[in-house]
Amino acid sequence: MTGEEATREMPATPVPRRRRPPAGNRVSTGRVVALHAGVIALLLALQFVLPSYHHGVLARVLVLAVFAMGYNLLFGYAGLLSLGHAMFFSAGLYGAGLSIYHLGWSAPSAFAGGVISGAVLATAIGVLALRTTGVAFMIVTMMFAQVFYLTTLYFNVWTGGDQGVVLQQQARTIPFAGSTIDLTDPATRYFAALALFSVVLFSVLALVRSPRGRVLVAIRENEQRTTMLGYDTFASKLVAVVISGIVCSAAGAAYALLFGYVGSTFASVQYSILPLLWVLLGGAATTLGPFVGTLLMYYLIDLSNDVLAAWAPGWNFSAIGIVGIALILLILFFPKGLLGSIRERWVPWLP
Amino acid sequence: MTEERASDMLPKTSLSRRNVLKGAGAAAGLAVGPGFVRYAQAQSSAPIKIGFQAHKTGIGASYGRWYERTTNAAVKLINEAGGINGRPVEIVIEDDGTDPNRGAEVVAKFANQHKCDIVYGTLFSHVVIGSAPTAGELKIPYYVVSEGHHVASTKLNRYVFQPGITDVKSQIQAMAPWIAANAGKKVTQIFPDFAFGYDHRDYLPPALKAQGADVIAQIAIPPTESSFTRYFPQIPADTDVIYHVMVGPAVLTFVKELGEFYGSNRPQLFGFIDSLEAVDINSPGLGFLDGSHFWEGSPRYAQPDDSDAQKAYRAAVGIDDNGAAVGDPKDISTAAHMFGCWETLYVIKKAMEDAGYRGPEDRGKLVEATEALTEFAEGPEHPQGPKTFNGKIHQCFGIQYISKVENGRLNVVHKTSIEDGIYEPEGDYTTMPL
Numbered sequence: 001m002t003g004e005e006a007t008r009e010m011p012a013t014p015v016p017r018r019r020r021p022p023a024g025n026r027v028s029t030g031r032v033v034a035l036h037a038g039v040i041a042l043l044l045a046l047q048f049v050l051p052s053y054h055h056g057v058l059a060r061v062l063v064l065a066v067f068a069m070g071y072n073l074l075f076g077y078a079g080l081l082s083l084g085h086a087m088f089f090s091a092g093l094y095g096a097g098l099s100i101y102h103l104g105w106s107a108p109s110a111f112a113g114g115v116i117s118g119a120v121l122a123t124a125i126g127v128l129a130l131r132t133t134g135v136a137f138m139i140v141t142m143m144f145a146q147v148f149y150l151t152t153l154y155f156n157v158w159t160g161g162d163q164g165v166v167l168q169q170q171a172r173t174i175p176f177a178g179s180t181i182d183l184t185d186p187a188t189r190y191f192a193a194l195a196l197f198s199v200v201l202f203s204v205l206a207l208v209r210s211p212r213g214r215v216l217v218a219i220r221e222n223e224q225r226t227t228m229l230g231y232d233t234f235a236s237k238l239v240a241v242v243i244s245g246i247v248c249s250a251a252g253a254a255y256a257l258l259f260g261y262v263g264s265t266f267a268s269v270q271y272s273i274l275p276l277l278w279v280l281l282g283g284a285a286t287t288l289g290p291f292v293g294t295l296l297m298y299y300l301i302d303l304s305n306d307v308l309a310a311w312a313p314g315w316n317f318s319a320i321g322i323v324g325i326a327l328i329l330l331i332l333f334f335p336k337g338l339l340g341s342i343r344e345r346w347v348p349w350l351p
Numbered sequence: 352m353t354e355e356r357a358s359d360m361l362p363k364t365s366l367s368r369r370n371v372l373k374g375a376g377a378a379a380g381l382a383v384g385p386g387f388v389r390y391a392q393a394q395s396s397a398p399i400k401i402g403f404q405a406h407k408t409g410i411g412a413s414y415g416r417w418y419e420r421t422t423n424a425a426v427k428l429i430n431e432a433g434g435i436n437g438r439p440v441e442i443v444i445e446d447d448g449t450d451p452n453r454g455a456e457v458v459a460k461f462a463n464q465h466k467c468d469i470v471y472g473t474l475f476s477h478v479v480i481g482s483a484p485t486a487g488e489l490k491i492p493y494y495v496v497s498e499g500h501h502v503a504s505t506k507l508n509r510y511v512f513q514p515g516i517t518d519v520k521s522q523i524q525a526m527a528p529w530i531a532a533n534a535g536k537k538v539t540q541i542f543p544d545f546a547f548g549y550d551h552r553d554y555l556p557p558a559l560k561a562q563g564a565d566v567i568a569q570i571a572i573p574p575t576e577s578s579f580t581r582y583f584p585q586i587p588a589d590t591d592v593i594y595h596v597m598v599g600p601a602v603l604t605f606v607k608e609l610g611e612f613y614g615s616n617r618p619q620l621f622g623f624i625d626s627l628e629a630v631d632i633n634s635p636g637l638g639f640l641d642g643s644h645f646w647e648g649s650p651r652y653a654q655p656d657d658s659d660a661q662k663a664y665r666a667a668v669g670i671d672d673n674g675a676a677v678g679d680p681k682d683i684s685t686a687a688h689m690f691g692c693w694e695t696l697y698v699i700k701k702a703m704e705d706a707g708y709r710g711p712e713d714r715g716k717l718v719e720a721t722e723a724l725t726e727f728a729e730g731p732e733h734p735q736g737p738k739t740f741n742g743k744i745h746q747c748f749g750i751q752y753i754s755k756v757e758n759g760r761l762n763v764v765h766k767t768s769i770e771d772g773i774y775e776p777e778g779d780y781t782t783m784p785l
Contacts, residue, residue, distance in 0.1 A: 056456075156546060165506070
């Protein structure tokens, strides 16, 4: 099947008000690539101007945004709501972290180990969980994630359980051309996080604009019709689960290497809900939405603490309360997330 | 799927100019928020800023509340007495949500944005371990009040200290002589199936063995369990002592079901008060614990032989004779742990004075000065009791209390010696580079 055939078939989705142009639109391709390259250039420039605290924050947000992008691929594009993505993130986290901690692997091979762990796990989970749809899919993924979480506790001797383990600084370096790249150095860490983010961002962009990505959207809109058109929807969904798992585990492996902590908190249900929140906030099925959502959520929590401390000292109100109110307002005014609503109202070509 | 469905459920709103302005205003507010204000360098008379990583939300919130009260009480006294090196102490509080990811972010925020001199005050082990790498990379001394064995295991780094509270390995080991001599020789352990329980699983049997007693059964209960009756038949019939360390909300059910299982004819019970911190010992369902014994880091209830230092400490923090907040008998303190905040702040004061600490450039000196400390005498600065400090493993050692539940109170029946809790060091932080 060629790309053109796929795009010709796609407008069959019976959705009114959809102002997004078909994927082959050449004018928008230029704009889209320019936009994404611009975002990355901006992030690159920020490395040199941000105060050190916000610089460190952004490195962390970039890694977590990769997690959110992996989640968005499955949830936003393929329409599969998983409540178990913490297991893919932590498969990467443990895959990379434990191979350094116990086997003394180098950072690059540990990263590869983490991604492979995620890919294997995602394939296995995908084959089993995709036998269900809708609410059952949510429950099955959540249960698998719970099994994964309890497994990390059960094998406490190796994983450190809920307390977790620390990767020492000297283990988080890459020998390169006679010197070493120290991933614990703030600037190096920022570049490493940005490199991962850029690679994933452009890969996701290429994927969702490709015929295969269009098939995923078609499945989300109407799976039966997509099947009738001759597509193997199970295979497409499985590929989506596996790619999503790979992206999330890459984020987990990067987290272990860059921030040096591996613990079961990241496998708990909270870290399955967070990417969902980030994606909803930034805009599901938008390429930049996950990053915007992750960043916004971070500063919502961070600034709420500051605002409370500055304006209402002694007032016994948790910052979480402010975050909750802010989220309600956002959903009221931007029901499709920030970028989703912006696309709907003003910038129809936004991918 | 969500895109279309969400828009169908919500009323259509066209975006008015006012909404756009609101959005723009909010964005501008974010940009000029407190986070972007540049902070001036600390002057010689400027306060010493201590970043307090507090569990204000999340599972540790009840501890966090009391850690904050104790911290404020100690800082007030320190400042009234002239501060540290002639400079007042300022506490900067950030909530870590009892989450290791947020914990690490908060440590970075203290170091890079608030320009704090040190970070202090974390309780939950996973937050300590998650935050430790950041503290080490930013080279900011990090004084925790956690009672975990993580610091003493020497698996963290040179910047992490635990000078104000003993670690769980030491606590467990110190219980063994009393249990073997007074409660019984055949011990069955019931513990939650995660790290906190594993400390007890791993450290108690060898300590009891050394006292001529044995652990005859170990029953691990999954953290998701809410009913416990089906585990009780696994308790061997010849058990003398049940050693229990269940934690969390399930503890009330656990005690109630254990009572139903045994009735009036029960073995001895020994537990760690961690399960009942911030919980009233007279809560409905806990009657079965009457006559049983608990480890306490520091007594919750006022004791007849309390030292003047202990009395002054309790008054300053604001707890009554029952260990509840003055004026609110339902607000039970976390007395067995929170004294560690008080004592840690005084250790920080001592170390900063020894190091002649002036500002962040002296952080290395502060680390070395803390490592050079060897003992803390009992007194107003250390009301829980005397302590020794091992600078190589960054951990203090002290006395422990064993209390009996009688007439709805916890009465201290035994104080261990410091030596009961001493073990062989597992490593040496001082060989690591600063």
